[in-house]
Amino acid sequence: METIERRDTPRGELVLRRDEQTDRYEIISNGTFLMDTSDGRSERLLVTEALAAVDGPRRLLIGGLGVGFSLAQAVADGRLTEITVLEREPVVLEWQHAHLSRFSDGALADPRVTVLVDDLVRWLHADAPAGRYDAICLDIDNGPQWTVVPGNAELYDVAGLTAVRSALAPGGALAVWSAAAVPAFEATLGELFFDVRVLPVEVARGEPDVVYLARRAT
Secondary structure, eight states: OEEEEEEEETTEEEEEEEETTTTEEEEEETTEEEEESSOOHHHHHHHHHHHHTSSSOOEEEEEOOTTSHHHHHHHTOTTOSEEEEEESOHHHHHHIIIIIGGGTTTGGGSTTEEEEESOHHHHHHHTOOTTOEEEEEEOSSSOTTSOSSGGGGGGSSHHHHHHHHHHEEEEEEEEEEESSOOHHHHHHHHHHOEEEEEEEEOOSSSSOEEEEEEEOOO
16 A cells, blocks of 8 residues: 555644555545545435435535545536535645545536535534535544544534534435444434434445435424
8 A cells, every 4th residue: 555645734644545456545544544435335325315305406515525426426416506515624625636536527626616624513603604505415524433533523413413404404404424323323313303314335344334314394
C-alpha cells in the first residue's frame, strides 16, 4: 500500500493511501480506516433512497464529501437545483481535486454544487437555514456508535437530530450511513421522525453497511 499523502490536522492525522495492484484509494483517520474507493454502493444508496422518498426534490445537503460517491449520485439527478456539501477537512477537498475526482465523475465542477468547509455539528446548530433542504444525507463517520472524533457523537443524539430536522423542509427525508446496525439510534430517529426504515447493504466481509431513512412530518 503506497502512502500518497499524510497530513496533520487540528483533529489528528489524515492519510491517503493507494493499493497499486487494485488502484484502490483509502483514507485513514488517526490510524482508523475511514473510507475507500472499492465499492460505493451504500454511499450511492444513501442519496437515491433519500431523493426517492421526496416528491420533486430540489435542494440536497450532503454531510461529508468522502471519496465522492454520494456527490456523484446527487449530480446525476437532474431534478436537483442545489447541492450543498459540508466537509470539515480542507485536505479531503484537496484530495478530491488532486486524486479522487474520477470517483465523483468530476462532480465538484457542476454549477449546482457548493462546498462549505465547516464542522457539520457546529453549522447545524448555528448557521443551517431552517426548512431549507428537501433531503439531507449524512456520511461523516463509520456510524452513530463509531465516530471519527468525539464531538461528532452530538450529531446522533436528540439535540443533533433535532437540528437536522429543523434544516429539513416539511416532508423532507433524512438518510444516515452506518457501518453497522445501531438499534438505539433507530429508536432515537423514531422519536423525532416518521416512516423510519433500515436498509442493509451486504459487503464482502463483516456486518452489512446500513442506510437509515426517515421523514420529517409535513
